[in-house]
Structures are given as structure tokens and as C-alpha cells.
Amino acid sequence: MKKIALVHDYFNEAGGAERVLRVLSEMYPQAKIYTAFIKQGSAKAMFGDRQIIESKWGKLLKIGRLYSYLRFLLPWIWKSLDLSQYDLVITSCSGYIARGFRVGEKTRVVAYCHTPPKWLYGYETPTDGRNKWWGALYLKIFGPFVRYFDFVSAGRVDVWIANSHEVARRIEKFYRKKAIVIYPAVEIKARIKRERGDYYLTVARVTGAKGLVESARAANMAKRKLVIVGEVVGGEKFKARIKEAGREWVQMKGRVWDEELGELYTGARGYLALAKDEDFGMTVVEAMLAGTPILALRSGGYLETVVEGKTGIFVDKMETREVVKAIEEMEKMKFSHDEIVESAKKFGRERFEREMRKIIEKEVARARTT
Numbered sequence: 001m002k003k004i005a006l007v008h009d010y011f012n013e014a015g016g017a018e019r020v021l022r023v024l025s026e027m028y029p030q031a032k033i034y035t036a037f038i039k040q041g042s043a044k045a046m047f048g049d050r051q052i053i054e055s056k057w058g059k060l061l062k063i064g065r066l067y068s069y070l071r072f073l074l075p076w077i078w079k080s081l082d083l084s085q086y087d088l089v090i091t092s093c094s095g096y097i098a099r100g101f102r103v104g105e106k107t108r109v110v111a112y113c114h115t116p117p118k119w120l121y122g123y124e125t126p127t128d129g130r131n132k133w134w135g136a137l138y139l140k141i142f143g144p145f146v147r148y149f150d151f152v153s154a155g156r157v158d159v160w161i162a163n164s165h166e167v168a169r170r171i172e173k174f175y176r177k178k179a180i181v182i183y184p185a186v187e188i189k190a191r192i193k194r195e196r197g198d199y200y201l202t203v204a205r206v207t208g209a210k211g212l213v214e215s216a217r218a219a220n221m222a223k224r225k226l227v228i229v230g231e232v233v234g235g236e237k238f239k240a241r242i243k244e245a246g247r248e249w250v251q252m253k254g255r256v257w258d259e260e261l262g263e264l265y266t267g268a269r270g271y272l273a274l275a276k277d278e279d280f281g282m283t284v285v286e287a288m289l290a291g292t293p294i295l296a297l298r299s300g301g302y303l304e305t306v307v308e309g310k311t312g313i314f315v316d317k318m319e320t321r322e323v324v325k326a327i328e329e330m331e332k333m334k335f336s337h338d339e340i341v342e343s344a345k346k347f348g349r350e351r352f353e354r355e356m357r358k359i360i361e362k363e364v365a366r367a368r369t370t
Contacts, residue, residue, distance in 0.1 A: 009096035014042040016282040037061035072142040087367040099153035108363040115279040126207040164280040185352035186285040199225040201268035203283040207234030211274025216246030218323035265290035288344035291337035
């Protein structure tokens with residue numbers, strides 16, 4: 001009988017990567033999930049019915065934000081996990097690398113990559129640490145060492161899978177590896193309705209690098225109601241910045257149940273997606289499944305999901321006036337609910353499972369004959 005294990009960066013707040021892992025865990029319900037650490041939060045709650053094993057460093061890493069400051073320990077954190085008993089290991093990796101664990105001679109490793117670590121390679125991050133003295137100093141001291149580990153551990157992966165062509169290009173650039181692109185499984189729980197409310201919607205964890213402050217400013221200038229759904233992980237100060245930028249035009253709902261989220265998608269006048277260098281952008285596709293048109297920054301994974309003029313429009317810069325102008329332009333356009341929904345269906349779960357199983361079954365067979 002094939003033995004498969006799943007690996008994930010860590011469990012803290014639930015987001016797109018955790019939704020993908022949830023699907024993988026349902027595809028292989030007997031697979032144990034290994035991770036660096038598990039904190040009490042929405043991610044852990046999402047996997048309450050699964051067996052999760054954390055590294056021996058877990059107790060230390062889950063104290064406050066030590067997991068962020070101790071990233072230079074990643075080679076030892078992952079090496080502490082012995083997965084040599086498995087035929088196949090599927091690792092769901094991004095900012096915490098989730099590679100470098102011990103495997104057997106016949107073990108095959110498949111990496112489903114949400115993105116190489118943005119903090120290592122100069123991309124905007126939630127804390128914007130690279131532009132602060134302490135972040136710049138940390139990268140200067142530990143960056144070369146962690147990048148070396150990131151590169152070497154990447155070479156031990158048998159098959160790379162990227163969640164978008166955008167991420168595939170990053171994998172080739174930083175790891176010199178070709179990646180197969182398999183878009184994430186996207187689905188929503190909602191009663192599809194065609195009548196629209198008077199609000200625009202953004203769904204994201206409330207932290208930096210998500211374009212939330214810019215969206216709030218645009219809503220305030222345009223005098224359009226903006227509903228922001230998402231867990232506050234950037235602190236109350238960042239939440240206050242959003243409220244100050246949007247004033248009475250912004251409503252922050254926090255994290256909501258999937259059923260309510262589906263209703264918010266279907267009732268929105270439009271969806272604002274202004275994150276820079278987005279890896280894929282699952283919430284954009286969720287909005288499209290509800291027939292909601294998208295206003296997106298012309299950047300990253302949005303270029304692979306939004307069809308300009310058909311499912312939404314792009315804005316070239318995050319300047320407030322330009323975003324307001326795009327909102328006004330979008331309101332003059334006529335979008336087909338059915339066309340938007342149909343365009344989003346290619347990102348469905350059935351397609352994801354079919355494409356993933358094809359690769360996984362091939363790698364399991366190779367593990368047995370190596």
C-alpha cells in the first residue's frame with residue numbers, strides 16, 4: 001500500500017495555501033501532515049479532523065512571533081522531521097520553505113509551491129521588513145545562509161508544481177528548476193444570485209502587501225462602500241490605518257463563515273484586488289465564480305485569472321485617482337454574469353484533483369521501482 005505524507009510550512013492563520021492543503025488532505029485522508037509548528041488559530045481549526053505532527057522545534061516557534069525571528073534555524077527545523085518511511089512526500093511550501101526534511105532512498109518528493117519565500121528575494125511582504133533597519137540588518141546577516149539552504153533543498157525535489165505561471169517563473173529564476181503549473185482548486189459555498197448590492201468587496205488577511213490601504217483610500221475618494229473580509233493579522237495599528245484611509249466608506253467584517261462569504265461575493269457590485277505581485281489570487285476566482293466583475297492591479301497572478309473587458313478590468317498603478325477612475329469606468333461597462341462564472345470554472349476542484357493525481361500516481365510508481 002502506498003505511503004504518502006503531506007508537509008506544510010506551519011499552521012497559524014488560514015489562507016489560500018491552507019485551502020489547497022485541505023483539498024490534498026481530502027484526496028489522501030490517511031496521510032499524516034507534518035509541519036514546523038502549530039499555533040491556536042483558524043488554520044488549526046480547519047484541520048481539526050486530521051493528524052498533524054509538528055517538529056521538535058514547535059514549542060519554541062509558537063511563542064509570540066519567534067517563528068519569524070528564528071527563520072535562520074530553518075535547516076535544522078526541517079531536518080528534525082524524519083519522513084524516510086514514506087513512498088511519496090507532497091510538500092506545500094512558500095515562505096517557511098518546507099523542505100530539507102529527511103527522506104529515504106526511494107522516497108519521491110513533490111513540491112506544490114505557492115511562492116518561493118518573498119522575504120528572501122526582495123518582494124513586498126506584510127511587515128515591509130526589507131525597508132526597515134532591523135529587517136535590512138536581518139537579511140544582511142542571515143539572508144545568504146537561508147538562500148543557500150533554500151536553493152540546495154530545492155534541488156532535492158523530484159517534481160515542482162507551481163500554482164501559477166507567475167510562480168513558475170520565480171521557481172526557474174531562483175531555483176533553476178522547471179515547474180508544472182497546476183492552478184489551485186477554487187470553490188465557494190453560496191446560493192448564486194444575480195441582484196447586486198451597493199458595495200465593493202475585498203477578501204484578504206488584514207495585513208500589509210495586500211493593497212488594503214490603497215483600496216480604502218480609493219473607496220473614500222470615490223464615495224463607494226467597501227467591505228473588507230479577513231482575519232486581522234497585521235495588528236490593530238494596521239487595522240486603524242485602513243479605517244482612517246477609508247473613513248465611513250469602509251466596513252471591516254473580520255473572518256466570516258464560508259456560507260456568509262459566498263453571499264458577500266454574490267452580492268458585491270465589484271471586487272477590488274490590488275495586491276502587488278500576487279502569487280495566484282484565489283479570492284479573485286472565488287468572486288468570479290459568483291459572477292462578480294474584478295478590478296485588479298495589472299500584476300502577478302491576476303494576469304492569469306482576469307480577462308480584461310470580459311471578467312473585469314486592470315489598473316496599472318495603485319495611485320488613488322487611477323483606481324477611482326477605474327471604478328467609474330467599470331460601472332459604465334456591462335459584464336455578463338454567465339461569462340464571468342464560466343471563465344472561473346476552469347479553476348475548479350475536479351480539474352485540480354485530476355491533474356494532481358496524474359503526477360502523484362506516477363511518482364508513487366517510480367518510488368517503488370527506484
